[in-house]
Every structure is written in structure tokens, then in C-alpha cells.
Amino acid sequence: MTLDTAWPDLCDLLGDRVTRSKSELAAHGGSESYFPLSPPDAVAYPGSTDEVSRLVRICAAHGVPVIGWGAGTSLEGQAQAFEGGLVVDFARMNKVIEIGQADMDVRVQPGVTREVLNEELRATGLFFPVDPGANASVGGMASTRASGTTAVRYGTMRDNVLALEVVLADGRVIRTGSRARKSSAGYDLTALFVGAEGTLGLITELTLRLHGQPEATSAAICAFDKIGDAVRAVTETIQMGIPMARIEFVDAATVEVFNNYSGTTMPLVPHLMVEFHGSGASVAEDARNFGEIVADHEGHGFEWAETAEDRTALWTLRHHAHWAVLASRPGHRAVVTDICVPISRLAEAVEATQADLDAHGISGPILGHVGDGNFHAILLFDPEDAAALAKVKAASDRLVALSLSMGGTSTGEHGIGIGKKAFMPREHGEAWPVMGLIKRSLDPMNIFNPGKLAPDAH
Numbered sequence: 001m002t003l004d005t006a007w008p009d010l011c012d013l014l015g016d017r018v019t020r021s022k023s024e025l026a027a028h029g030g031s032e033s034y035f036p037l038s039p040p041d042a043v044a045y046p047g048s049t050d051e052v053s054r055l056v057r058i059c060a061a062h063g064v065p066v067i068g069w070g071a072g073t074s075l076e077g078q079a080q081a082f083e084g085g086l087v088v089d090f091a092r093m094n095k096v097i098e099i100g101q102a103d104m105d106v107r108v109q110p111g112v113t114r115e116v117l118n119e120e121l122r123a124t125g126l127f128f129p130v131d132p133g134a135n136a137s138v139g140g141m142a143s144t145r146a147s148g149t150t151a152v153r154y155g156t157m158r159d160n161v162l163a164l165e166v167v168l169a170d171g172r173v174i175r176t177g178s179r180a181r182k183s184s185a186g187y188d189l190t191a192l193f194v195g196a197e198g199t200l201g202l203i204t205e206l207t208l209r210l211h212g213q214p215e216a217t218s219a220a221i222c223a224f225d226k227i228g229d230a231v232r233a234v235t236e237t238i239q240m241g242i243p244m245a246r247i248e249f250v251d252a253a254t255v256e257v258f259n260n261y262s263g264t265t266m267p268l269v270p271h272l273m274v275e276f277h278g279s280g281a282s283v284a285e286d287a288r289n290f291g292e293i294v295a296d297h298e299g300h301g302f303e304w305a306e307t308a309e310d311r312t313a314l315w316t317l318r319h320h321a322h323w324a325v326l327a328s329r330p331g332h333r334a335v336v337t338d339i340c341v342p343i344s345r346l347a348e349a350v351e352a353t354q355a356d357l358d359a360h361g362i363s364g365p366i367l368g369h370v371g372d373g374n375f376h377a378i379l380l381f382d383p384e385d386a387a388a389l390a391k392v393k394a395a396s397d398r399l400v401a402l403s404l405s406m407g408g409t410s411t412g413e414h415g416i417g418i419g420k421k422a423f424m425p426r427e428h429g430e431a432w433p434v435m436g437l438i439k440r441s442l443d444p445m446n447i448f449n450p451g452k453l454a455p456d457a458h
Contacts (some may be wrong), residue, residue, distance in 0.1 A: 003041045003086065006062035010044065010086075013054055017045040017092075028087045032322070033075045033419070034335050034381075034389065040067065040081035047092045049165060049173055049204040056202065057171035059086055060447055067449050068198040070140025071113060073132075075336045076417030078144060078197045083450050088202060090139055096120045097205070104210045105162060105179055110139020110203050126210040129154035132413065133319040139203045144415040145195030149246045149318065152238070152371030153277065154211060156413070161194050165205035169443040179207060192438070197415055198449040200442045214277035217245075218287055219311045221273050222294050223266070223301040227251055227354060227366075230270040231347040233297040234370045238343055242289050243282075246275040247371035248318055251354065254325070254365040261324035262317055267301065273318055275311070318367075325365050325378045332380045335389075337396040339403035340374040340412025349406060350375060353399055362395050374412035416453045424453075 010018045020042045029039030041064075046052045059066050065085025072079055081087055094111035101124050108117060115135045118127050130141060132148035140146075142164070147156035154160070163177030176189035193200060224230035234247055250258070250273065255266045274290065276283045291302065305311040326334060341349045350366060357364040357377065368375025377399060379392035400410045400423050410416070410423040425432045436455035439446075 002062065003064050003084070006058050006064050006086075007042070009058045010042070010055060013051065013058065014044055014046065017047070018055075018086075019043050028069060028072070028089065029080060030072075031075070031077055031080055032073060032336070033077070034333050034383075034393075035077045035080060035419070038080045038082050040087040041084045043069075043087045043089055045089050045092050049167065052088065052093075052167045052202055052204050053171045053173055055086070055088065056167050056169065056447075060169060060171065060445060063445065064447065065450050066202070066447050068110075068139070068143065068202050070110065070137030070143070071135065073134040073136050074140070074144060074417060075414045076411070076419035078415055078417040078449070078452060079140075082418065085447075085450075090137065093204065094137075099124060099126075100179065101126065103179060104212070105207055106210055107205060107207050108138055109205060110142075111137050113137050114141065121210065125213050127213050128160070128208055129211050130157055130160055133322075138206055138208065142194050142203055142206055143196065143198050145413075147369065147372070147374070147413045149248055149315065149369055151369055151374075151413075152247055153243060153245045158191065158194055160209045161190060161206060162209055163207035164190050164193055164203055166193055166201040166203055168201050169445060169447055173204070174201075177207065195415070197417065197453045199439060199453050200448060202448070214245075216280040216283045217275065217277055217308075217311065218283045219246075219273070219275040219305040219314055220287070221266070221271055221303050221305075221314065222299045224270045224272070224297065224299050226298070227270045228347050228351050229297040229299070230272055231350050231370060233272065233293055233299060235343050235346055236293050236297070237290055238371060240289070240293065242286050242293075243276070243278070244274060244286075244290075244371055245277040246273070246315075247369075248273040248367070249350070249370040249375065250318070250321070250367040251365060253363070254321060254367045257321070257324045257328045257365060258317055261320070261327055264317065272299070273314060275315075321365075321367055322378065325380065329363065329380050331382070333383045335379040335381070335392045335396050336376060336414070337379065337399055338368065338374060338376040338412050338414045339399055339408055339410065340372065341403050341406045341408035343373050345406040345408070346370060346373050346375075349402060349408070352402055353377060356398055356402075357395060360391065360395060362392055364392070364395065369413075372412070373408070376414075418452055421453065424455075 025039035090111035093109040381388040
């Protein structure tokens with residue numbers, strides 16, 4: 001059985017909202033990383049949980065793989081249909097269902113993007129803090145357990161998803177969690193599906209934790225002559241308990257890219273980009289304490305973003321880093337890798353990574369959310385040169401091995417997909433086959449995002 005045998009039933013269910021158009025297939029076959037174009041066999045645009053349930057039942061009956069799709073911003077091939085099948089695009093399930101202002105939570109469909117959600121919340125005095133940079137859909141963010149620039153203060157998606165509605169492989173619809181802020185009632189199924197990358201079910205509704213918009217916000221950028229000094233300043237800031245809202249690191253190569261891409265005039269040395277949230281008095285005190293730490297580590301050149309427009313420009317610069325790096329080498333692509341290590345090993349890890357890239361002659365700007373020990377390297381290569389791709393993938397593998405040797409993880413926020421699946425046994429040991437047992441229990445036919453994250457089905 002194939003998609004051809006399932007096609008009449010899918011058309012009866014969705015009409016022209018299921019398509020095999022070549023342009024639609026191509027639009028859902030790529031990624032922002034190095035993986036080759038892998039179009040699905042069809043794309044569906046459901047409008048309700050009931051439709052998702054019914055299309056999953058049809059696909060299960062005909063053995064058709066089902067791959068969830070949000071905004072398509074994953075970096076490890078999570079949303080690509082490498083084995084064909086049906087991509088389920090949640091673009092039409094994009095409603096903010098209910099804002100619980102008094103309880104500081106919100107119910108949403110998976111296709112709503114974080115920017116649209118925060119626009120809806122603006123008048124309430126609340127906001128959703130998880131900011132991975134891209135205007136990702138919240139369903140995709142939950143599926144990849146996304147984090148980002150604000151995780152050091154507000155946590156990741158793991159900390160901000162209270163409950164889910166999920167369609168299972170047999171079409172059943174379950175609800176996990178509740179609006180309560182804590183529970184001791186059984187297995188934490190919400191946590192199971194957050195980060196499962198669509199391999200266990202399709203998320204059709206989320207209840208998210210909200211936070212109060214800060215009374216005062218202050219942001220700044222400062223320079224360091226040495227990469228290790230910048231990172232050690234971060235480590236001391238965290239250890240001192242200074243409540244940063246964001247603390248980002250960019251190396252000299254990234255600064256050069258910023259200057260060329262956005263017309264900035266930052267000195268070509270490593271920089272920290274920081275932001276404080278709180279009352280006017282607390283923000284001023286936090287900024288003063290941070291300034292003392294920076295001075296102790298030979299930091300200099302503080303520039304404060306005094307207005308909301310200045311702060312937006314600062315973080316837009318950071319969020320556009322991926323595109324700025326690609327623009328620095330026209331025609332090139334990138335292996336965008338990330339690791340996360342214990343804070344005590346952060347400076348060592350960043351310095352070792354830079355030394356490794358320099359030793360192998362690889363262009364790889366380093367930047368990241370160092371406040372939680374997470375950083376990225378954007379490893380550029382010529383897509384026409386197979387040896388160049390192999391070279392940067394080997395560098396990425398060495399970076400992961402370094403992280404694991406330090407008690408870290410293979411990925412702090414990008415996820416596994418297929419790009420880092422080979423490291424799962426080493427990182428998880430005997431817990432790795434347990435993940436396979438969970439996968440086979442919930443998806444015995446292996447229709448959900450096959451080949452990704454979990455051990456291959458036998």
C-alpha cells in the first residue's frame with residue numbers, strides 16, 4: 001500500500017487542501033541546513049484536530065509516513081520526508097484559542113508563530129518568552145524543545161509548555177497535563193512529547209505558560225580582546241546570580257560578518273550582548289554589577305541600547321546572524337551545529353572549538369546563548385565540493401565529541417533529526433534502546449517521522 005491507495009480518501013477528507021503540486025512538494029522538501037532537497041509525496045493542510053485524526057487513520061491504514069511541518073526552520077532535517085510520505089502543514093491551524101490572563105497562560109493551535117502570539121498578548125501585559133530567533137511556529141518549537149536567547153532567565157519550551165493535545169498513530173486524540181502549575185498525577189506525558197520531534201504523535205493544541213512584561217528593560221554590548229575573557233565573564237555572571245534576561249556571545253568572525261551585512265562598526269574582537277529585565281532600580285543595579293564583572297575580565301567599549309528601537313536593532317542583528325554568515329560567502333551553505341556544556345567548562349569548550357576550526361582551516365563563526373552553556377558554530381562549505389562538506393561535518397562531529405567528554409550534550413537546542421542521530425547511543429547508553437521501546441509502543445507501524453531521533457524500527 002502507498003500514497004496512491006490512500007489518495008482518494010485523503011481527497012475526500014481535505015479536498016484541495018491536500019496536494020501533490022510540484023511547487024508545494026519542493027517548498028516542503030528543503031531545510032535551512034546542508035541536507036539535500038527531499039520532497040514528500042504530498043502535502044496536507046488540515047484545519048482541525050478532527051481532520052488531523054482522520055488523516056492519520058487513513059495514512060496508518062495504508063502505511064504512509066506522516067511528517068509534521070511548522071515553519072520549516074529546523075536545522076537537523078527534522079521536517080524533511082527522507083522516506084517520502086505525507087507532510088502535514090499546520091499553517092491553517094494558527095489560532096490563539098484562549099488567553100488566561102489571570103492564570104498567565106494561553107491555549108493555542110500549533111501553527112501560530114511566536115511573533116503573532118506576542119502581538120495578540122501585547123495588550124494583556126503578558127508575553128511568551130521563548131525566542132529561538134526564527135519566527136518559528138509554537139508547535140514546531142515544542143516538538144524540538146526549542147530555547148534561544150531568553151532561556152537563561154525564562155527557560156526553554158520544556159519549562160513553558162503546561163499541556164498538550166496530541167493525535168496518536170492510531171488516530172486517538174489525547175490530552176496531556178493541565179493548567180495547574182504542578183502535578184504529581186502519573187507519568188509526565190507532556191514532557192515526553194516536548195522534544196519528540198514528531199516521532200510519537202502530532203501536536204494539535206498547546207497550553208503555554210506566560211510571563212509578565214518587564215517594567216524596565218536595558219540592553220548593551222561590550223567588547224573583549226580575548227575569547228576566553230568574554231566567556232569567563234559570562235560564567236562569573238551566572239555564578240554570581242545576576243538575573244540576565246539574555247546574554248549572548250559572538251566571536252570576532254561573527255562581528256566582521258555583522259559589520260559587512262548590517263553596516264555596523266563594531267571592533268573586530270569578541271563581544272557580549274546582554275539584556276536585563278525588571279524594575280527600574282533592579283535593572284540599574286544588575287547592569288552596574290555586570291559592568292564590574294566585565295571590567296574584571298578586561299572588557300571594554302560598553303554601548304547601551306537606550307531606546308526600544310535600539311534594543312530591537314541589537315537583537316535583530318543577533319537573530320540575523322545565520323543569514324549574515326551565509327551572505328559573507330555567496331553560494332556557500334552551512335552545517336549549523338550546536339552543543340551545550342556545563343557552565344564550568346564553557347570557556348574551555350569555546351576556546352578548544354576555535355582552535356580546532358583554525359587548525360583545520362574551516363570558516364566557522366562561533367556564537368550562542370552562552371548564559372546556559374549553549375553555543376553554535378556555523379561551518380561554511382561549497383556545496384559543489386563533497387570533500388568540503390565531509391571536512392565540516394567531521395569538525396561538527398569533533399565538537400560533539402568534545403561536549404560529551406565534558407559532561408555536555410550533543411545539542412542544546414537544534415535537536416537530533418537525522419543530523420546527530422549517530423551520537424544518541426553514546427550520549428544515552430542503555431537509555432537509547434528504551435527510547436526505541438517507547439517509539440514502538442506508541443507508533444508500532446513507524447509512520448510518524450520515520451528515521452528521525454529514535455532507534456530504527458525492526
